[in-house]
Amino acid sequence: MEYELSKPTGEMLRQIQQLIQQASFEQAEEQARELLAQQLPPAVMQELYYLLAVSQRYRGAPDEAQQTLKRLLQLNPEHARALQEQGYLAQARGDNFAAAQAFYRATRCNPALLSSWKALLALYQQAGQKQAMELAQQHISALEQLPPPLLGASDLMYDGKLMQAEQLCRQFLLQHKHHIEAMCLLAEIGVRLKIYDDAEFLLESCVELAPEHISARTQYLTLLLRTGKYAKAEQQARWLLERQPDNSAHKISLAAALVGLGENEQGIALYQSVLDKLSQPADVYLQLGHAQKAIGEFDAAVTSYQKAYQHRQDFGDAYWSLANTKTYRFSEQEVHNMQARAGDEQTPVDDKIHFYFALGKAFEDQKDYQNAFEYYASGNQLKQQQSGYEPDKTTQMVDAQIKHCTAELFEKRGQLGATNPDPIFILGLPRAGSTLLEQILASHSKVDGTMELHNILGLAMRLRGRNASQAPAYPANLWEIKDEYFARFGEQFIDNTRSYRGNAPFFIDKMPNNFLHIGLIKLILPNAKIIDARRHPMACCFSGFKQLFGEGQDFSYSLEAMGGYYKDYVRLMEHWNRVLPGQILQVQHEELLQDTEGQIRRMLDFCNLPFESGCLEFYRTKRSIKTPSSEQVRQPVNKRAAQQWRHFEPYLQPLKEALGEELLAQYRRYEQL
Known part of the structure; x- marks a missing residue:
């Protein structure tokens, strides 16, 4: 999360910087320490620790500087300039190996850090490492060719100062309207801000303006894969392969697009075809594993x-992917390897997070619940630092939906949308049993299962607007949008999701976060079916807490935030049921486990579908499943998992307090399963 400096704080930081430039190091240190004694936001504290360490190094106090950097890196283990400072300190004491490690880690965190690349080049030259020298020189040349404003914007972007980076980039584009590198950089900033539509428009424009610009087209392809637009991604990957038929990266992208479109066998074959050509195949083995897992192999x-992980020893995601099968059991040696890597300060933070979650699962399987919880908590703590989740914003979003999406809104505008009955939305919280519901319904001959589609979230983001200084336009603007737009939005949803479907008349979108936008869904698709996948709050929230999600779900990395999110979810669902009576079916996971056939018939009746026995034998249905529950839903219903949270109950008091006794009492009857 980017923090906007207040005017006084920003001025004080500039004064310290000026003192350092004037070689007034002791005075700079004094001012930095005075500010550090105050309660300031983490981003400001990091900047102060960095300036203090620089002052100490210049003053000739390397041990003090090292201690300051240690504190800074505890706050932010990927602070690129702190790592660069560690490089300078190591160089000064003659430890070139440690210096090279520190500078290299700095460039991994901020590839625009020109000083670290130049320091690396000098160290590689001394060591006679020709290949590394060439790589460093390539980076230096690429950075030096950038116009200074774009180099500065890149630096700010990698440091997480996205608003400042965007402003600098836009100012440059005002003077250089169709500068491809500037447009690509602005698109990357947009991706990091999760403004995907703007980023896609920029990159699509780059491709139109400069069709042969391979880098821009590759960036466009990467974004299409990230946003799940696999049909478009396939077109771009094939275009690139026509120009560069031996390019393994393009083949890997095409494989990802094919897997996304459900062409798993083709994608798997393509992944396998490039493995022998890669010097570092670890990432491709990971993607290959995901594709194989999705189809039950x-x-x-x-x-x-x-x-x-054999190809990259500190590849935390490979270990987590094993844990995330839910059925794999780690060997003693694998557990030892994970513990060693998790405790190594050289291990990148993202890998450490994956190791912690995987270790949590390993010790849970051993029934060592105390150690398991400690590892889950460590992973969540690091992940929470990265995400910067703000619970108040979720509460404000829910308040806005309740305020503006009233019964009167649906009376006045509820029949303006596209009349297609095709979509069945399964929503709620992650880990609430939505994958099981999807597998059951997708076992029906008239229903296609798809995936967690981002289309509704993307539309909501577009409607929300981008002016950070004002309240979001959405959902208040649902009262103001022209009548014809509701049908247009609904038709666009049907058209844009067609590539994920087969030939069945109905299809499922199981994006859980869509519960925030049920009002929007019913306005653009009034005949869509809505199923609320509900699970006991303790079971659901703790299952989310021990799950490392690929992207999003930032609320899940704290027990307190998870409990607050669940309460907001229940509050909003109560509202939707009031203003849209009879239009949402709640399916309680525990009731499904107790009376599977009864609940399946209830769902099919709600969707106006005849009963089919295949829905009872859902675990026999062969289809691609890309969620953490993929292996679980290929087995008959298992009641044992319903109360797994009980093993961790001694550590879950913060979650209980966040949920509150009134809410928990409503679900007490499900605790006897």
């Missing part, structure tokens, strides 16, 4: 994940 997926 469990043993092959495990082998791929193991090969991934």
